[in-house]
Amino acid sequence: MNSMKTKALAGSLFSLLLLTLLALPATASDSAAESDILLSVLGNANEDGAIDMKDVEYTESIILGSGNRTQFADATGDNSIDMLDVTKIELIKLGKAKELTLVDGVGRQVNVALPVENIIPTDYRTTETLLALGTGDMIVGVDRAFHERMSEFGLTELPEVAMHGQSVDYEMVLTLKPDIVLLPLWQAENADEIAKNLPDTSVVVMGLASQKSIDSDLTTMGFVLGKEAEVNELLSWMQGYEVLVEERTKDLKAEDMPAFYYEYMSGGEEKWWVITPDDPSAGQVAEGTGGLNIATGLAGTSVEVDPEWVIEKNPDFMFADLMKGFDSGPGKTKEDMENLLGKVLSGRPGFEKVNAVKNNHVYLVDRDIIGGPRWVIGHIFFTKCMHPELFEDIDPAEIHKEYLKKFHNLEVAGTWAYPLPE
Structure with a gap:
């Protein structure tokens, strides 16, 4: 009789657990953070920015059939979602996991032993x-x-x-x-x-x-x-300036947006290369800056074009990409950059007819303020060049100094963009 009562009680507890789990969200997206930022670590079952009790609960709902399987719910990486995954998630959450699996930038699953030291x-x-x-x-x-x-x-x-x-x-x-x-x-x-x-x-x-x-x-x-706290601080800094540009340019109409030519590796080979919006780094940095890239629609990320094509497009602005990183940046003065600007514009017959040249709207941009966390500095520079009236209170050079001091405790003299828009 006691055995029957025990079984009945266990059954009731399981039913209660089942009803509780069935009340959980049916899809991971419902419980995920609104941000598009993804933590690509197995165990992030609900695909938000953390591994916590919500992931434990969501994995249990998958096991019981009320939740949809997600890419990162298989915490053990064994192609099966079961209580072993729940245990692994709990260990990760408590900081006691000896290993975790991340999905890298090209979709490879890589096991990483913890803690990482070198x-x-x-x-x-x-x-x-x-x-x-x-x-x-x-x-x-x-x-x-x-x-x-x-x-x-x-x-x-x-x-x-x-x-x-x-x-x-x-x-x-x-x-x-x-x-x-x-x-x-x-x-x-x-x-x-x-x-x-x-x-x-x-x-x-x-x-x-x-x-x-x-x-x-x-x-x-x-x-x-x-380094979660450090990442959050850096992301907050970057996103603050990204949102600033978005807010100040959101009301621009198409007729208010000048055409621009973003040249890849200027001052190098005697070729004309244009950066397209499909470029995941430089091309994306120039997007959303209140201008229209003349290379929009071209196939590829950087494409060799004829000089006549650029002249015919007649861009209002030109941004010269300084990829090599030796002629600009630390230690370079405005005089150095003025000489470099002359070099970049030399040997371009017919280019003097282009609006960008006629109106002195040709700018040099070092790749250091285009890649990595400094991308927002280049982003603001592009926008201020084309719409100085919207950014009278913003100085890209000062933002660069802020970044170096805040995140690297450095004060470095040099010139990474020229000329600075007034």
Whole structure:
């Protein structure tokens, strides 16, 4: 009789649990945060920006059939959603998990042992982004381009293990024993091959230098590295200026938007390359700035065009992309940039007829304020050049100083954009 009562009580408790779980949201999107920022870690069952009790509850609802399966609900990565996933999520939530699985910037599932102590970014712009999170003591190796182009950020004593995400020195990396090696997006096709040569190392592809992906990838890496607070501070800073531009340009009509020509790698080869809106970094930075890109509709991210095509389009503004990073930036004066502007405009017969040149609306933009967290500085610069009347109180150079001081404790003299719009 006591046995029957016990079974009845257990059945009642299970029914109560079932009814409770059936009341949970039927889809993850209902319980997810409104933000488009995604934490790409297995265990983020409801696909919001955290791993917490809501993910435990949502995973239980999937098990009982009331919730829809989501990409990140399989916390153990075994292609099955069961109570083992619930346990794993609880361990992650409590900070007791010994390993987690992230989905990197190109969809690869990568296991990462916890806690992460040593990391190697193989691209200099990724290194800058990580330094903005206060990870200087975790970085044990850098790429040669970081020493050449960003020496102002320090780490001069660290060994060079790659060159701009390429030519990875496997022997050196294995000697340094990093927990994670970070590759930029353009090395995605080589990621699996690099991983084969680096056993016991998590090789992760992340777009920490790309405007299109930086918010979500920062959120994911911040979680993995235990730098959530630092990520939130950086994201808040970036989004504040992004919203500022959006608010001040939202009422512009098409007839108020000048046409612009954004040239890729100006001052380099004797070719004319145009950056399209499809470019996930520079092209996206120039979007939403109150202008119309003459390259809209062209296939590709950077496309070689005929000079006659640009002249025929007759853009009102020209932005010259300074990709190489040696002729602008730290230590460069306005005089240096004036000379560089003359060089960029030389050897362009017929270009003097273009509105951008006739009206002195040709601007130089260093890639350092286009990639990584500094993308918002370039974003504001583009907008102020084309609509100075909307940004009379905003100085991109001062915002740049603010970033360097706030996130790197640096004061660096130099010129990253020229001329500054009045």
